[in-house]
Amino acid sequence: MAALEVDVTGRAGSFAISAQFRAAPGVTALFGRSGAGKSTILKMIAGTARPETGRISAGGRVFFDSEKRINLPPRARGIGFVFQEGRLFPHLSVRRNLTYARWAGGRAGPRALEEVAALLGLEEHLERHPGTLSGGERQRVAIGRALLADPQILLMDEPLSSLDRERRVEILPYLEAIANEARIPVLYVSHDTGEVARLADQVVAIDEGRVRAAGTAAEILGHSTGEEDRGLSILEGQVTDVDLNYETVTVETGGGTIELSARDLPAGSRVRLRLGAADVAIATTPHEGLSIRNQLWCTVQAVERRGNSAEVRLAFGGERITAHITAKSADALGLAPGMRVVALIKAVSVERARLLPRQP
Structure with a gap:
């Protein structure tokens, strides 16, 4: 699909x-605060x-x-739409809801x-009804129904916002x-950085109806304007070592290796990692005797x-890491552009944001 x-x-x-962007096959997130115009752009694409x-x-x-x-x-655009709430037919079984576009709309x-x-873990629920x-x-x-409608494009408007x-x-x-x-191109609307970091291949940042920036999740989420999200670091790499005794894995990224706690990442898998800026400390030299x-x-x-x-924005090889420290600490360390420093990150602070498909 183009x-x-x-x-x-x-x-x-x-x-x-005023929105100009391109969404290739894969997940493109329209990301921004509530009321930024993301859903309106989605409705324009859908034709509503x-x-x-x-x-x-x-x-x-x-x-x-x-x-x-x-x-x-x-109806002529070949677009599937998943709303914030499922909007299922309560009188139909899960099977009939899933295949609605085929038996009611004649799509094959x-x-x-x-x-x-x-794919969606619904095999045991096909004969149940939505109320159960x-x-x-x-x-x-609702997502399965949209996929079985054979869409050329799938639009998802904050599908998790109504859930606890x-x-x-x-x-x-x-x-x-x-x-x-x-x-196919999947457009996913969200203001939640965790969702976007876990799902998106590309991110289009929307602010007051305009495209503020577009790029990879690492590029855009690392410059989020939200106070709670500012300085989020996104890294991607491959699992090179698994320690089953301690349930940790080592990931080789563009800048070097990072260890994190994980039980479900086999060697060779590709993964996206998420670091909170408040979890990154800075030293001028490596230290022994630390946990x-x-x-x-x-x-x-x-x-x-x-x-x-x-x-403090840091270059880690080809990756970027952001740290939040006190201004007093920054002055005491004499931090300045070009200076070599050591980022200190606990393994338990590194989050797995997404397990990525393996490259061919």
Whole structure:
């Protein structure tokens, strides 16, 4: 499937929409705070909201073109849409909900029901009705229904926002499985950095209806504007060693090796890691006799004062790490761009953000 090309203007409430981006097969996250215009952009792509000007296309198919006066109705766009709430038919079984587009809409896609049910862990629920399912199970059915409609593009509008934390933890592995085998462009709307770090191949940051930045998860999430997310570090690498006795693994990244606590990462697997800036300490030399397992040589790229604290951006080979320390500590260490330092990171502070598909 060809990439989705979006170049539109319009309005969302009190501010203007101006969005230009490209979404290749795989997961592209539209990321930004609530009310930034992400859902409006998704509706423009789906055809339920009309842009004022611009063009939306995928390969040789044009969904919208203001100059040529093309505006395909939603049903003609071949787009699957997963809403914040499942919107299932309560009187139909899970099986009939999943295959609704096929028996009611006459669509015949390449995916088998059994394949999608296995992907989403629904094999044992096919004869149940939505009223007997948990929130996470209902949302999995909604996702499966969209996949079995044989969409050319899949849109997901904050599909976890209506779920509690326990249900979110339940469904995230299934979304990760979809992300790892996506053959079509999947647009995933979220303001949650954890979801985006775990699922997205590419990230388009939206602020007040405009594209603020676009790039990889590591590039965009590392420069998040949210106070709680600022300085998030995203690293990717391959598992090179597994210690079954202590349930730790070693990951080779672009800058060197990092150890973390993990039980489910086999040797050879590719993984995305997440580091909180508050969990990164800085030293001018390596130290012995510490419980901290990761002592990583880095180069200071920038030191930004924020009142009584400092954000220190570090180059770790081809990767980037951000640390939050006090301004007093930054001055005491004499931190300045170009200086070689050691980033100290506890293995238990390194989070697995996503298990990535292996490269061919």
